Amino acid sequence: MTPLPTSMFAIVQTHHGYSGKATGPSIQNASDWLAETEMPVPEPGAGQVLIRLRASSVNPSDLHFIKGEYGQPRVKGSPAGFEGCGDVVATGAGAEGLQGQRVAFMATHSGAWAEYALTDAQMCIPLRPDISDDDGSAQIVNPMTAMAMVDLARQAGDAFIVSAATSQLGKLMCSLGRDLGLKPIAIVRRAETVAALKELGAHEVLVTSDPDMLQKFSALSKELKPRVFLDAVADQISEQIFCAMPNGARWVCYGKLSPELPKLTQTGQLIFMGKKIEGFWLTQWMTATPREDVVRVVAEVQARFADGRWKTDVSEKLTLKNVMSGLVDALQKSDGKVIITP
Amino acid sequence: MTPLPTSMFAIVQTHHGYSGKATGPSIQNASDWLAETEMPVPEPGAGQVLIRLRASSVNPSDLHFIKGEYGQPRVKGSPAGFEGCGDVVATGAGAEGLQGQRVAFMATHSGAWAEYALTDAQMCIPLRPDISDDDGSAQIVNPMTAMAMVDLARQAGDAFIVSAATSQLGKLMCSLGRDLGLKPIAIVRRAETVAALKELGAHEVLVTSDPDMLQKFSALSKELKPRVFLDAVADQISEQIFCAMPNGARWVCYGKLSPELPKLTQTGQLIFMGKKIEGFWLTQWMTATPREDVVRVVAEVQARFADGRWKTDVSEKLTLKNVMSGLVDALQKSDGKVIITP
Numbered sequence: 001m002t003p004l005p006t007s008m009f010a011i012v013q014t015h016h017g018y019s020g021k022a023t024g025p026s027i028q029n030a031s032d033w034l035a036e037t038e039m040p041v042p043e044p045g046a047g048q049v050l051i052r053l054r055a056s057s058v059n060p061s062d063l064h065f066i067k068g069e070y071g072q073p074r075v076k077g078s079p080a081g082f083e084g085c086g087d088v089v090a091t092g093a094g095a096e097g098l099q100g101q102r103v104a105f106m107a108t109h110s111g112a113w114a115e116y117a118l119t120d121a122q123m124c125i126p127l128r129p130d131i132s133d134d135d136g137s138a139q140i141v142n143p144m145t146a147m148a149m150v151d152l153a154r155q156a157g158d159a160f161i162v163s164a165a166t167s168q169l170g171k172l173m174c175s176l177g178r179d180l181g182l183k184p185i186a187i188v189r190r191a192e193t194v195a196a197l198k199e200l201g202a203h204e205v206l207v208t209s210d211p212d213m214l215q216k217f218s219a220l221s222k223e224l225k226p227r228v229f230l231d232a233v234a235d236q237i238s239e240q241i242f243c244a245m246p247n248g249a250r251w252v253c254y255g256k257l258s259p260e261l262p263k264l265t266q267t268g269q270l271i272f273m274g275k276k277i278e279g280f281w282l283t284q285w286m287t288a289t290p291r292e293d294v295v296r297v298v299a300e301v302q303a304r305f306a307d308g309r310w311k312t313d314v315s316e317k318l319t320l321k322n323v324m325s326g327l328v329d330a331l332q333k334s335d336g337k338v339i340i341t342p
Numbered sequence: 343m344t345p346l347p348t349s350m351f352a353i354v355q356t357h358h359g360y361s362g363k364a365t366g367p368s369i370q371n372a373s374d375w376l377a378e379t380e381m382p383v384p385e386p387g388a389g390q391v392l393i394r395l396r397a398s399s400v401n402p403s404d405l406h407f408i409k410g411e412y413g414q415p416r417v418k419g420s421p422a423g424f425e426g427c428g429d430v431v432a433t434g435a436g437a438e439g440l441q442g443q444r445v446a447f448m449a450t451h452s453g454a455w456a457e458y459a460l461t462d463a464q465m466c467i468p469l470r471p472d473i474s475d476d477d478g479s480a481q482i483v484n485p486m487t488a489m490a491m492v493d494l495a496r497q498a499g500d501a502f503i504v505s506a507a508t509s510q511l512g513k514l515m516c517s518l519g520r521d522l523g524l525k526p527i528a529i530v531r532r533a534e535t536v537a538a539l540k541e542l543g544a545h546e547v548l549v550t551s552d553p554d555m556l557q558k559f560s561a562l563s564k565e566l567k568p569r570v571f572l573d574a575v576a577d578q579i580s581e582q583i584f585c586a587m588p589n590g591a592r593w594v595c596y597g598k599l600s601p602e603l604p605k606l607t608q609t610g611q612l613i614f615m616g617k618k619i620e621g622f623w624l625t626q627w628m629t630a631t632p633r634e635d636v637v638r639v640v641a642e643v644q645a646r647f648a649d650g651r652w653k654t655d656v657s658e659k660l661t662l663k664n665v666m667s668g669l670v671d672a673l674q675k676s677d678g679k680v681i682i683t684p
Contacts, residue, residue: 022608071614221384234609263603266364267576270595270621273412277619279612 004050004089006047007266010114011323011340016076024259025060031329032081033066036143042110042118043256044092046107049121055137056084056112056311058331058338060167060232060255062254069256071281081340082106082111085127095121098207099306113323115342119184125298130306138168138312138337143301146172146283149182149230149254150287152280154249159183164232164257165202166335168194173230174203176244179309185217185226187241193335208237218244228252230280235260247273254280287304314339346392346431350383352456353665353682358418366601367402372669375408376422383535384452384460386434391463393447397479398426398454399654400673400680402509402574402597411598413623423455424448425681426559427469427478437463443646444590445467446481455665457684467640480510480679485643487624488514491572491596492522492629494622498592500568501525506574507544508601508677509533514652515572517543521651527559527568529575535677550579568613569590570594572622577602581620589615596622656681 014035025289027033044050059082066080083106088098110118128135129328150173153160158181162173165186174207177184178201189288190195194205197266204220206213214237225246231238232255239262242251286294304310315336318326324338330338356377369375386392401424406412408422425448430440445466451462469478492515495502500523504515506529519526520543528544530536536547546562548555556579562568567588571581574597581604584593610616628636646652659676660668665682672680 022610069610071610121660171480233561253609253612255613260448261605262605263605264576264619265603267595267598267621268364268411268413271597271623272621272626274621274623274626277606277612278607279616282611284614284616 004041006041007038008115009168009320010037010039010111011035011075011077011081011215012037012039012077013080014076015068015074017067017068018072019204022066022256022259022261022296023067024236024257025063025067025255026239027063027067027331029300030324033241034324036324037077039077041116044095044118046092046093046096047095047121048092048096048118049088049098049124049253051103051117051119051124053082053086053088053117053342054102054133056081056340057138057141058340059083059141060257060329061141064256067091076201077088079111079114081111081117083138083141084112084117085133086117088124089116091121092219098124098126098228100333102136104136106140108232113319113320113340118163125288128302128306131302134314134339135312137339139301139305140197141282142169142172143253143304143310144297145169145280145284145308146176146280147297148285148299149173149280150176150182152252153177153228153230154180154254156157157225159185159203159225159226161185161187161229161231162179162188162202163238164198164255165205166190167232168313171197175202175310178203182224183224185220185224213237214240214244217241218323221245233257234262236262239265242275243269243278244273247275249273249275251277252280253277267305267314312337314338317341346383348378348383350457352379352381352421352453353377353423353662354379354381354419354434355416355422356418356522357408357410357416358625359410359415361506363409364411364601364603365409366599367405367409368408369405370375372549372666374627376666378666379419383458384434386437388435389437389463390434390460391430391437391440391466392432393426393428393445393459393461393466394431395428395454395457395459396417396475397428397482397683398682399480399482400425400669401425402599402681403483413625421449421453421456423437423453423459425480425483426454426459427475427481428459430466431458433463435464440468442464444478448482455662455682457662467680470644470648473644475542475655476681477647479681480662481643481647483494483624484511485646485652486512486628486639487511487596488518489620489639489643490624491515491525491594491622492518494594495572496522496569497520498569501527501545501568503527503529503543503568503571503573503587505529505572505580506537506545506597506602509534510679511574513539513542513655516574517651519543520545523604525566527562531638537612537647539566556582556586559583563587572596575599576604578604580604582609584617585611585618589617591615592615593619594622595619609632629657649662659683
């Protein structure tokens with residue numbers, strides 16, 4: 001066995017804690033939030049594993065996080081990146097079973113945008129050999145969120161609404177919804193994406209730039225009675241969609257792509273119509289959901305990637321050394337994931 | 343038995359349906375929304391009762407309703423007024439058991455601001471003889487809402503927040519909370535009400551005009567961990583209180599005293615903190631709650647009024663003939679109910 005190096009290349013956070021702002025998951029300059037560095041390879045403690053990176057993905061939550069707008073505080077000097085896949089090369093007490101395995105992981109102790117990441121054994125999912133590294137690097141955040149949220153929608157009825165439907169997560173939810181016999185109503189910004197989304201599984205697609213969008217939604221809402229709105233945007237249009245939904249509807253925010261702060265224009269929707277506004281966070285879902293249900297969902301996710309029902313659309317690949325110079329441009333390309341490799 | 347008259351004096355709605363606005367429960371001129379008229383005394387159908395009015399009360403929901411901002415549409419020419427007490431003087435098939443009884447009622451078919459009101463038998467509560475007509479006229483909307491909402495708060499913990507705490511309903515909730523061993527945190531607009539509210543049962547009282555109010559609330563929130571906010575105001579201060587509440591908190595809107603439309607400034611509160619925004623409507627609660635639980639709550643409400651733990655503070659009494667000229671001025675007097683008598 002090759003001995004591990006003592007130092008590694010990493011893209012690290014340059015700020016500490018929370019920003020107290022909510023400006024959304026976009027960045028102008030990588031150097032506002034990130035820096036490259038050589039740093040010691042971390043050592044796994046009890047229950048932890050060290051992973052040599054194969055590929056990591058860039059999610060909106062990564063951008064929220066490095067900007068200090070996520071559900072946990074930044075640690076200055078610690079590698080960024082929540083999600084990746086790689087090989088377990090060292091293990092702490094109690095985690096020996098994972099030694100040598102290729103895993104998808106969520107990085108809880110030292111981030112995924114580095115040559116080595118450190119996380120808890122329970123945040124690792126061993127990968128089937130027929131899952132590619134690219135798919136493996138985006139196996140948890142989006143696919144698990146899609147499974148959990150569509151399940152939540154299914155419990156409330158046939159039809160549900162997905163905003164930002166051209167995002168990787170939006171597409172997963174549209175196709176999963178169709179496969180389950182449900183009726184996903186997709187909300188998008190650009191008309192040129194409509195056909196592809198319908199092909200993928202959306203029952204209807206509405207375009208926010210269409211001046212008649214809300215009128216069309218109202219008619220659809222009366223017909224299909226969608227009771228769950230899975231929303232990554234959380235702007236005023238989201239609020240108006242919520243107001244046009246039927247009795248008992250739930251506006252489930254799981255992201256905040258828009259910096260606009262939506263006004264609650266109709267308190268009566270809450271009082272008289274029994275509607276609710278709430279959130280969804282995968283981390284919380286993973287904690288609150290019984291282990292056997294999580295395992296079942298993990299297996300279903302891998303099966304969908306293995307047989308091609310789901311795939312990760314890659315918009316650009318960057319090596320770690322190209323992140324600082326290339327990340328902002330890579331993120332401009334829509335409709336796919338940016339993947340980072342060592 | 344004296345035969346019933348064929349016509350009656352009534353204060354009727356002058357608009358139809360919904361206004362589509364949300365301007366709050368205040369009126370400048372009674373004649374913008376109401377008119378006095380002589381009209382036929384309604385006749386009870388199956389399951390209905392005709393009630394000769396003793397007293398009716400004016401609730402914020404009555405004002406929301408006549409302005410077209412409530413959960414059910416106006417009917418032009420039909421009497422206004424949701425709540426009152428009186429004597430059942432005629433009954434339809436199946437409602438004969440209530441004949442001759444003095445009842446508190448919610449008017450579902452012909453409103454309470456009239457010499458006679460028509461409602462469903464199931465919307466009537468026979469009154470104990472030791473309950474006064476004044477208390478009887480405000481026996482349902484506020485007391486039942488207080489009981490139901492404090493029960494909801496109790497299920498979530500010791501401490502809860504009550505806005506507009508000087509309202510009749512706010513006072514009922516503070517005293518009920520204290521009696522149940524809970525810690526009501528009262529939010530008020532004016533400092534001069536603090537002592538009286540503490541006397542009545544509020545554990546702490548915060549004044550919205552105090553520039554340090556939110557800071558004080560944050561400290562209180564960390565100490566007492568209130569998880570339910572019973573809110574009749576729904577303005578930006580309400581939203582900020584919600585943001586300062588602990589994990590898992592629920593903002594329960596049951597009224598809309600402020601015309602301000604609050605912005606959702608921190609989507610992360612929903613996503614990462616597991617918080618929810620929802621509503622409470624007594625009508626929905628009465629429908630969804632098992633009959634035996636409603637009966638238990640009714641008995642407890644009457645017991646509290648009978649032994650003096652609760653009372654209706656009357657700010658002014660108006661006869662039906664004085665409503666058009668006197669209602670607006672009477673509503674200016676704070677901290678008590680306006681009662682209407684025949």
